[in-house]
Structure formats: structure tokens, C-alpha cells
Amino acid sequence: MSSNNLLDKIIQQSKLSKKETAKQQRIVETAIALFAERGYAHTSTSEIAKHSGVAEGTIFRHYGTKENLLLSVIVPFLKESMPSLAEEISEQVDPRGFxxxxxxxxxxIRNRFEFLMANREIFRVVAKEMLYRDELRAELFPHVGGAxxxxxxxxxxxxxxxxxxxDIPPPELAKLMLTTIAGSFVARIVLAPEPPGEEAEADLERLARFVLEGCASGRAAL
Amino acid sequence: MSSNNLLDKIIQQSKLSKKETAKQQRIVETAIALFAERGYAHTSTSEIAKHSGVAEGTIFRHYGTKENLLLSVIVPFLKESMPSLAEEISEQVDPRGFxxxxxxxxxxIRNRFEFLMANREIFRVVAKEMLYRDELRAELFPHVGGAxxxxxxxxxxxxxxxxxxxDIPPPELAKLMLTTIAGSFVARIVLAPEPPGEEAEADLERLARFVLEGCASGRAAL
Amino acid sequence: MSSNNLLDKIIQQSKLSKKETAKQQRIVETAIALFAERGYAHTSTSEIAKHSGVAEGTIFRHYGTKENLLLSVIVPFLKESMPSLAEEISEQVDPRGFxxxxxxxxxxIRNRFEFLMANREIFRVVAKEMLYRDELRAELFPHVGGAxxxxxxxxxxxxxxxxxxxDIPPPELAKLMLTTIAGSFVARIVLAPEPPGEEAEADLERLARFVLEGCASGRAAL
Amino acid sequence: MSSNNLLDKIIQQSKLSKKETAKQQRIVETAIALFAERGYAHTSTSEIAKHSGVAEGTIFRHYGTKENLLLSVIVPFLKESMPSLAEEISEQVDPRGFxxxxxxxxxxIRNRFEFLMANREIFRVVAKEMLYRDELRAELFPHVGGAxxxxxxxxxxxxxxxxxxxDIPPPELAKLMLTTIAGSFVARIVLAPEPPGEEAEADLERLARFVLEGCASGRAAL
DNA sequence: CATGAATGAGCTTTCATTCAT
DNA sequence: TATGAATGAAAGCTCATTCAT
Known part of the structure; x- marks a missing residue:
């Protein structure tokens, strides 16, 4: 039904590797950390092996390709980042209508910020690779963005x-909201990675207010 | 006063290479096109040489390093993108006070959009590498962002x-404006590179309205 | 008496593994098929394991080395291909004197052709490896060829x-006969593997006639 | 006109690399020697590099692939081995009709034997790889064999x-002649590589006689 | 100045083999 | 006895960089 090669691979991938060995976990954790720090292209598999105390062959036994290891990092993140959204938001707000x-x-804003902060290293990896690797973006964007x-x-x-x-077409409004919110998150978490400061609260509130005003009715276009 | 290694290199770089030969121009143009298309890491110097009809040695004679070639692409763009801003804007609006x-x-918004569209290939390179290469970001960000x-x-x-x-502290407001505007531009020019469509006008107007509302006084925080 | 390392190994090998379990049989059968199809060097032990539904370790438990597994394929073939020859031929022809x-x-010709066709996969393996691996040839040739x-x-x-x-020295005549017959068989079974066609009969007869004429007395050397 | 991928590659290959560097010659010579001695699969590019006093990268700069290096060994041999045949034979025998x-x-027989002995190392490589690598055989056989x-x-x-x-169909006779002659040559040059002995003369004469009788008319099929 | 052949360190990947369970 | 995760040496290959011409 879907002709999406990459996504199929990804899904199979995450199904097959249900049982994660302790070593596999260490490999993925190390990969996340190093990819986040130096980027995928500047991280060698031998470094990942060394840092996770594993033989280089072990990485390839489990993931086959360096590329596949990247997907094993990205996919669970995306899978969790999307479908949970609607439900969580609904629960946190008024279930009958937000x-x-x-x-x-x-x-x-708060929900996504917390999610991204909790997974900020993976977020860094995803953001960088999404921008850098055209095929990744081309294949994942429609699905993730679409949802x-x-x-x-x-x-x-x-x-x-x-x-x-x-009175703006909702899709256009959605685009503006998303670029604003995502821009803020990328700036804070990816571009200027600081320890989770206390000013976050105030920043988020300002961001919310900014978005709300931008969306609000009741004022003529200036 | 500044311990900034990279920036020193950049400045020297751009001073030394005042006289650009025809070959150098072809090299830089090719580099921009290929870096924009495949990314810096996936472009080999031999490809650049082949595409610009130059021997590989020639590139290194002029730029010494592949990294340096990247800077020779990025720096003039940044130099032009910053100082000109204030003046141009002032001229285009009311010189006495905007x-x-x-x-x-x-x-x-219009001025920057036009500038970025006119240089959209370099913009793609800069955006990608800015995100990808931590040292580049760490060293250039303060200067560019500061200006x-x-x-x-x-x-x-x-x-x-x-x-x-x-009633928001101006720096905070500046941050929100910038992430919103930059987010929009990145989404349009880098993430979803389309031929310069006609809807750009309307999009820009909606973006302006959104930003204006977000910044506007006269309404209590919702 | 014989300093032949490989042959000793082979003989021990075939003595030890008298009792072939079902798994061992599956392993050897799979190995034959894959070696014949892709060659020894291009067949990995993990493929053999997968195709025979056995863990990779099991192969090494039984055969110790990949090389040894190859011998376990080749040796029984050679053992059967040699001593049986004289008897079978004698029986099929006139027991008192052919x-x-x-x-x-x-x-x-007919007897050997049928034998090789019945074991054509192993024959392919043996032919290829005999040509390819000098030690194998150097050590097995004297024995097999000698017999x-x-x-x-x-x-x-x-x-x-x-x-x-x-009036040709019998050893020289033997050599000519063997290279002609073997050449024909290799061409037919190894080089141009076709489904066992019906023209085989006529081909064999022509081959026999060619060999007979070549060996025949009664005509001066032209 | 020809859908033969490999052969096209080969031909382009040998056209492009007209100018052979001294280093290229050493690489090819070493490759021939090592391939002949141990076979393609058991010869590593690093060994070739070491033996020819060249950096490993140099091999790949010139030939791109190990496979391509093999072709650069095989192709000139095949190109020379085929078209020259008819002319040379014609010249050596009676130009008006053999x-x-x-x-x-x-x-x-004499002409081909001398050619193969003069190129006996390459012949060993070609013979081994022809038997071992199915694609090589499948693609080259029709062309070479056809000629x-x-x-x-x-x-x-x-x-x-x-x-x-x-009274045998000429194609069938040709097949018998070729397998007999080729079988003899392979046995002598590839299987039992001996220093060019003096008995060669007598052997060739016996081979010729054997072939002649096999082809001769004048005797009923026995 | 320009060239491009040469370099060699470093990369990803494969695979026969081992061993704790 | 059978397993399959783990190993690590070695393979083929890439590429920024150097330097004699």
C-alpha cells in the first residue's frame, strides 16, 4: 500500500530486533551520544565499538550497516514521537475538546518540549541528519510531517x-505554528545546547503567547 | 582581543584571495553547487576538480584544505549578509526611523527572503554545515548572531x-522573531526546496502578519 | 610411508565421521549445492548454516574448519570414483578381458559419464577447486590420477x-585418452551445464569413435 | 548492438588506459604472477601493492576495482589470442588453403601451444577464473568461443x-578437436606446470596424430 | 602556476572461528 | 550436543593531501 522503501525497512528493523541484548543497548546508546556530538558522518564505527566496549564486528552482526544503526536510533524516536502526541495532549487538556x-x-508546547528534552540527544541526531541527508528527509518527511x-x-x-x-487557512496557520515552535526548539536544544535552565518556563510561556497572538482573531492585519 | 582562530583564518583568507582568477571562480561556483546538492561530507575534492575542469592539485594550491574551500564559500556570504542588512533596510524603509x-x-522579511533566494545554494550549504559542524557553529554563531x-x-x-x-524584553522578542522568520526560511528554502513559486508573496505576508501579531502590544496575554 | 598431510587428514576425517547424523547429512548436502553454485570461496559458513537449518556453531563442532567441510564433500566422491571403476567396468564388459x-x-565412457552426471554437483565442486587450489591438486592428483x-x-x-x-607408448596413449574424455566431460558438465539432454547418447558415441580412431593401429601417422 | 555489459567494459577499459605508466605495468605484471600462483580470490590487493612496490591506493586510482584489474589482465590476452589466430595460421601454412x-x-596445435606457453601465467589465470567465475564464463564464452x-x-x-x-557434422568435429587440444594444453600448462621440457615436441606430434586419426575419414566407425 | 600520479591512513564490511550457556 | 552472540583480523575501497614535473 505504501511504496516507501525506507519506512518499510525501518519498521521491519524495529520488529525484528525486539530482544535487545545488553551489548546492543550499549551500542545504540553510544551511537546516539556520538552521533549527537559529532554527527553521523564524523563518527566511525570503530569509535562506536571502542566507546561501547564491543568488537567492531558485533555492531555489524546486529545492524548490518552503519546506516541501519542510524535508523535503529531514529526510528523508535519517531515512532514514539508521533502517535502518542494526540492522546497525550488530549489527556492533558480537556478530553472533550482541548x-x-x-x-x-x-x-x-510544553508536552513536546518535555519530550524533546527527555530525548534531546536523539533529537540532535535527527535534526542534523534530517537536514543533511536528502533521502532521509524525502522519505520520512511526508510520514512524520503528515501525521x-x-x-x-x-x-x-x-x-x-x-x-x-x-481568518487564515488552517494549513497555513499550522505551518506558521510549526515553524515557529520547531524553530524555537531547534534553536534551544540543537543550536545552543545548554543545561536545562530554569528560564525554560518563562521562555515557553513567551513562545506560547507569541504563537497565540499570531493565531488570534480579532485584530485586522496591521 | 578575540581568541577566535577560525575567524582569523577566515579574515586572512578573504584578504589574501582578493584577486580571484577565472579558475578560482569556477572552483568556488562548483563547490557551492555540489556542497548544496550533496553536502560537504559527500562531495570529494576530485569531483569538484572534475566538474570545474581543473586539476585536483589546483584546488589545493589555492585553498590549501577542503575545509578552507568551504570557508571561502561561506565567509563572503556571511560578510555580505550582515553589515548590508541595516543599511538596506534603512534605505528601503524610512531612513529616519523605519x-x-x-x-x-x-x-x-522581504529583504532577507530575496537575499536568501538569490543565494539559495549557499544558504543551503551554510544551513546544513552550521547545524552539522559544531566548531563552525560555535565560532561563527556569536559573531553573526551578535550582529x-x-x-x-x-x-x-x-x-x-x-x-x-x-511588554516583552526586546532580546526575548528578537529571539522569537528570528526563530520564526528563520524557521520559515529554512523550511521553505532548505527543507522543501521548490522552484521560486508565486505563492511566495502571500506566504511572506502571512508570515509578516503572524510575527506582527506576536509582537504587538494592546492585548493581554491570553 | 606417505608424507602426505592432506591425505592423512582426509582419511582420518572419513573414518571418524562414520556415523553421520541427520544434521550432518543436511550440512553436507547444502554445502555441495552451494559450493557447486557459487564456488567454495564465495560461500560463507553462515549461508550453509542458514540453508541447512543449523546453527553456525554446529558446523564447526562437526567439521572444525570450513576447509575440512570441503574435504568431507570431496573425499567420499573421490573414494567412490576410483576403486569402483575397475570392477564396474569389468562387470559391465567381458569379465575375462573387456x-x-x-x-x-x-x-x-558411458560408465564414467553416468557416474559424473549422477554426482554432477560434486563434480563441479571438485573440478573447480582442483583447478583453483594448488595444494589440493598437488596432493590429491598423484593418488587419484595414479589409480x-x-x-x-x-x-x-x-x-x-x-x-x-x-604404436604409441601406453602411458602416452592413456594421457591422450584421459585428456580427451575428461575434457569432454568438463566441457559438458562443468562449463556448459545443461539439463541432461537426449543428445548425450549421440555425443558419447561420437566421443568414443574419436577416441577409438585416435588410438587405433592400422594407419600410418599422417 | 551487443548487450554484453562486461565486454563493453573491457573494451572501454583497454582503450582508456592506452598510456601505461611504469607503475601500472609493474602492477599488472605482479597481478598476473600472483593471480596465476594463488588465484584471484586468494590474492589481496595489499599483497599486489607490496610486491609491486606501490601504495595500495595507486592500484585503485588506476583500476578502480580489484575485479577491473583482473579484466585488465585477461582482456589483452583474449584480444590477442583470437583475431590473430586465423591470419597467423594461414601464413604459417599454405596461404592458398592451409x-x-x-x-x-x-x-x-603448434601455433597455439607456443602462444600459450609464451603467456602461460596469464593462461593459468584465465583458465582458473573461467572455471570459477560463472559470470565471466557466461559473458566471455560466447564471444571467444564463437570466434x-x-x-x-x-x-x-x-x-x-x-x-x-x-562423416561427422563439422561443428561436432570442431567440438571434439577443441576439447582434445584444449584438454591437453590445460593438463600440461595449468594442471601440471612443468618447466618447458624438451619432450614437448614429441607430445605435440602425438597429440596431432591423435586428433588427425579421430577426424580422419576412411575407416568405418568401429 | 598548473598538473595529476602517487600516497597511506582510515573507512565500512565480511567471515571463519570461539565459547559461554 | 547444539546454539548463536561475540570476536577481530583482514579485506576492498575512498579521499584529502603532497610533490616532481
Missing amino acids: GSFGEFVRAL IFGFLGRALAHFKERGELA | GSFGEFVRAL IFGFLGRALAHFKERGELA | GSFGEFVRAL IFGFLGRALAHFKERGELA | GSFGEFVRAL IFGFLGRALAHFKERGELA
Whole structure:
């Protein structure tokens, strides 16, 4: 049904390797750390082997290819990052309808920020490789982006009916929201990796306010 | 005063190579095209040599290192992208004070978009490598970011005095503006490289409106 | 008496592994098929393991080395291919003296062709490896070749007494016969592996006639 | 016109590398010697590099692939071994029509034997790899074999008209001749590589006689 | 100045073999 | 006895860089 080669590989991949050896875990953890630090291209498999106290052959016994190891890092992250979103948000806000648009945006931002901070090393890897490797982007973007877009689109439609949003086509609004929020997260987590500071709270609130105003109805275009 | 190794190298670099021969131009142009297409790491110097009709040795005679060739691509772009900004914007808007905040933001967005579209291949290279190579980011960010930040900070202070802005510390507001605008540009030019479509106009206007609303005073935080 | 390392190993090998378990049989059968198809060097032990439904360790438990597994394929073939020859031929022809030389040659050719066709996969393996691996050839050739040569020499001496053969030293004649017959078989079974066609009969008859004429007395050297 | 991938590659290959460096010559010579001695699969590129006093990278700069190096060894040999045949034979025998069949066969055998002895190392490589590597055989066989077959077929037709040959279809006769002659050469040069002995003369004469009788008319099939 | 042959360190990957379970 | 995860040496190959011409 899907002609997506890479995604198929990824899914099979994550199905097959259900039982993770202790060594496999160490390999993946090390790979995440090194990929995040130096990037995929500048990390050699021999370094990964050395740092995880494993023979180089072991890596290839389990992952076959260096590329495949990268996917084994990225895929679970993406799998977890997408479908859980809608449910979690719904639970955290009003299950019957997200409450107000403000509540929704704040919950969305906070939820994703926490998720990305909890997985910030993988996020760094994904962000860098997504930008760098055209095939990865070309094949994963539609799926990941599509899911997020779909979720956000439905939510915006809901709030627009209530008259809380500016008169902008919801897809365009979704795009603006996403680039703003994602831009903020990338700037904070990938570009300027700082220890999880305390100002995060205030920053997130400012970001939320900025997004809300940008989406809000009730003011003519200036 | 500055212990910045890379920047010194860059500056020397651009001083030394004042007289660009025809061959050097071809080398740099080819490098830009190939780096943009496949990324720095996946482009070999022999490919650059072949595509520009030059012997491989010639590249190293002029640039010494592959890394240095990358800098010779990036540096003029950055040099041109920064200082010109303030002047151009000032000229395009009201030289005495940018006119209204709306005018300013619209001019800023349009001016930078045109600049980046005109140099979109280099922009792709810079964006990718900026994210990928930590040293590059660590060393260039303060300078480039600082300049932009300074300019934007002064402008925001100006408009805040006039009461056109929300009650947010200007640096924070600058950050939000920049991530939003940059996020949009990266999404459009780097992530989803399309032929310069006609909808650009409308998109830019929506982006401007979104930013303006986000910055605007006159509404309580929701 | 014999300083032949390899042959000793082979003999021990075939003595020790008298009792072949079902798994061992599957291993050897798979090895034959894969060696014949891709050659020894291009067949990995893990492939053999996978195709025979056995763990890789099991192969090494039984055969110790990949090389040894090859011998376990080759040796029984050679053991069966040699001593049986004289008896079978004798039985199939006139037990008292092979009948006429023509009968003898035809029986010889037919008997060996059937034997090789029945074991054609192993024959492919042996032919390829015999040519490819110098030690194998150097050590096995004298023994195998010697046996065949001895048998054929005796037969030729017998027919020469009867005056049926040209005036050529029997060893030289044996060599010519063997290279011609073996050349034909290798061409047909190894070089151009076709499904056992019906023209085999006619081909064999032509081969026999060619050999017979070449050996025949009664005509001056042209 | 020809869908033969490998042969195309080969031909381009030998055209491109017209100018052979001194180092290239040493590489090819070493490769021939080592391939002949141990076989292609058991010879590593690092060994070739070491033995020819060259860096390993140099091999790949010139030949790209180990496989390609093999072709660079085989191709000139095949190119020289085929087309020259007809002319040389014609010259060595009676230019108006090969003289008698006996003259023709003796000239053919002697000419090819000398050619193969002069190139005996390459012949060993070709023989081994031809047997071992199915793709090589599948792609080269039709072309090489076809040329030889064509030449021999025409010659046989010529002599058959004169009534010098047995009543066997010329293609079948050609096959028998070729397997017999080739079998002899392989046995002598590849299987039992001896220093060029003096008995060669007598052996060749016996081989010629054997072939002649096998082809001769004038005797009923026995 | 320009060339391009040569270099060699380093890369990813393969695979026969070992050994704790 | 059978397993299969782990090993590590060695393979083929890439590529930035050097240097004699």
C-alpha cells in the first residue's frame, strides 16, 4: 500500500530486533551520544565499538550497516514521537475538546518540549541528519510531517469553528505554528545546547503567547 | 582581543584571495553547487576538480584544505549578509526611523527572503554545515548572531519606545522573531526546496502578519 | 610411508565421521549445492548454516574448519570414483578381458559419464577447486590420477598385446585418452551445464569413435 | 548492438588506459604472477601493492576495482589470442588453403601451444577464473568461443569438401578437436606446470596424430 | 602556476572461528 | 550436543593531501 522503501525497512528493523541484548543497548546508546556530538558522518564505527566496549564486528552482526544503526536510533524516536502526541495532549487538556485554544497551545508546547528534552540527544541526531541527508528527509518527511500536520489541522479546524482563530487557512496557520515552535526548539536544544535552565518556563510561556497572538482573531492585519 | 582562530583564518583568507582568477571562480561556483546538492561530507575534492575542469592539485594550491574551500564559500556570504542588512533596510524603509513597525517587519522579511533566494545554494550549504559542524557553529554563531541581534535589538527598542510592542524584553522578542522568520526560511528554502513559486508573496505576508501579531502590544496575554 | 598431510587428514576425517547424523547429512548436502553454485570461496559458513537449518556453531563442532567441510564433500566422491571403476567396468564388459577395445572404451565412457552426471554437483565442486587450489591438486592428483592411470595402463597393455592399438607408448596413449574424455566431460558438465539432454547418447558415441580412431593401429601417422 | 555489459567494459577499459605508466605495468605484471600462483580470490590487493612496490591506493586510482584489474589482465590476452589466430595460421601454412588437413592441424596445435606457453601465467589465470567465475564464463564464452568456433568451422568445411574428414557434422568435429587440444594444453600448462621440457615436441606430434586419426575419414566407425 | 600520479591512513564490511550457556 | 552472540583480523575501497614535473 505504501511504496516507501525506507519506512518499510525501518519498521521491519524495529520488529525484528525486539530482544535487545545488553551489548546492543550499549551500542545504540553510544551511537546516539556520538552521533549527537559529532554527527553521523564524523563518527566511525570503530569509535562506536571502542566507546561501547564491543568488537567492531558485533555492531555489524546486529545492524548490518552503519546506516541501519542510524535508523535503529531514529526510528523508535519517531515512532514514539508521533502517535502518542494526540492522546497525550488530549489527556492533558480537556478530553472533550482541548479546552480553550490557549490551553491547547500551551499543552502542546510544553508536552513536546518535555519530550524533546527527555530525548534531546536523539533529537540532535535527527535534526542534523534530517537536514543533511536528502533521502532521509524525502522519505520520512511526508510520514512524520503528515501525521503532525493532520493532528494539528484537525485541532485548528475545531478552534476555528469556535471563532478563536484569525481568518487564515488552517494549513497555513499550522505551518506558521510549526515553524515557529520547531524553530524555537531547534534553536534551544540543537543550536545552543545548554543545561536545562530554569528560564525554560518563562521562555515557553513567551513562545506560547507569541504563537497565540499570531493565531488570534480579532485584530485586522496591521 | 578575540581568541577566535577560525575567524582569523577566515579574515586572512578573504584578504589574501582578493584577486580571484577565472579558475578560482569556477572552483568556488562548483563547490557551492555540489556542497548544496550533496553536502560537504559527500562531495570529494576530485569531483569538484572534475566538474570545474581543473586539476585536483589546483584546488589545493589555492585553498590549501577542503575545509578552507568551504570557508571561502561561506565567509563572503556571511560578510555580505550582515553589515548590508541595516543599511538596506534603512534605505528601503524610512531612513529616519523605519516608518511603522509593520513596515519595518515587512521590509525585513522581504529583504532577507530575496537575499536568501538569490543565494539559495549557499544558504543551503551554510544551513546544513552550521547545524552539522559544531566548531563552525560555535565560532561563527556569536559573531553573526551578535550582529543581527544587535541590529534587531536597536530597532525593537526604537519601536518599543513608540509603544508599538508588547511588554516583552526586546532580546526575548528578537529571539522569537528570528526563530520564526528563520524557521520559515529554512523550511521553505532548505527543507522543501521548490522552484521560486508565486505563492511566495502571500506566504511572506502571512508570515509578516503572524510575527506582527506576536509582537504587538494592546492585548493581554491570553 | 606417505608424507602426505592432506591425505592423512582426509582419511582420518572419513573414518571418524562414520556415523553421520541427520544434521550432518543436511550440512553436507547444502554445502555441495552451494559450493557447486557459487564456488567454495564465495560461500560463507553462515549461508550453509542458514540453508541447512543449523546453527553456525554446529558446523564447526562437526567439521572444525570450513576447509575440512570441503574435504568431507570431496573425499567420499573421490573414494567412490576410483576403486569402483575397475570392477564396474569389468562387470559391465567381458569379465575375462573387456571384450574388444571398442567395447572397453564405450563402456568406460558411458560408465564414467553416468557416474559424473549422477554426482554432477560434486563434480563441479571438485573440478573447480582442483583447478583453483594448488595444494589440493598437488596432493590429491598423484593418488587419484595414479589409480586411474594404473587401471587404464593395464587395460591398454592388454589391448596392445592383441594388436588393436597404435604404436604409441601406453602411458602416452592413456594421457591422450584421459585428456580427451575428461575434457569432454568438463566441457559438458562443468562449463556448459545443461539439463541432461537426449543428445548425450549421440555425443558419447561420437566421443568414443574419436577416441577409438585416435588410438587405433592400422594407419600410418599422417 | 551487443548487450554484453562486461565486454563493453573491457573494451572501454583497454582503450582508456592506452598510456601505461611504469607503475601500472609493474602492477599488472605482479597481478598476473600472483593471480596465476594463488588465484584471484586468494590474492589481496595489499599483497599486489607490496610486491609491486606501490601504495595500495595507486592500484585503485588506476583500476578502480580489484575485479577491473583482473579484466585488465585477461582482456589483452583474449584480444590477442583470437583475431590473430586465423591470419597467423594461414601464413604459417599454405596461404592458398592451409595445405593438407595434417599440415593445418599441426600448425594450429603448434601455433597455439607456443602462444600459450609464451603467456602461460596469464593462461593459468584465465583458465582458473573461467572455471570459477560463472559470470565471466557466461559473458566471455560466447564471444571467444564463437570466434574460435567460426574459424575452425570454416576450415573443417573446407577440408571436408576435399574428402579428408570423417562423416561427422563439422561443428561436432570442431567440438571434439577443441576439447582434445584444449584438454591437453590445460593438463600440461595449468594442471601440471612443468618447466618447458624438451619432450614437448614429441607430445605435440602425438597429440596431432591423435586428433588427425579421430577426424580422419576412411575407416568405418568401429 | 598548473598538473595529476602517487600516497597511506582510515573507512565500512565480511567471515571463519570461539565459547559461554 | 547444539546454539548463536561475540570476536577481530583482514579485506576492498575512498579521499584529502603532497610533490616532481
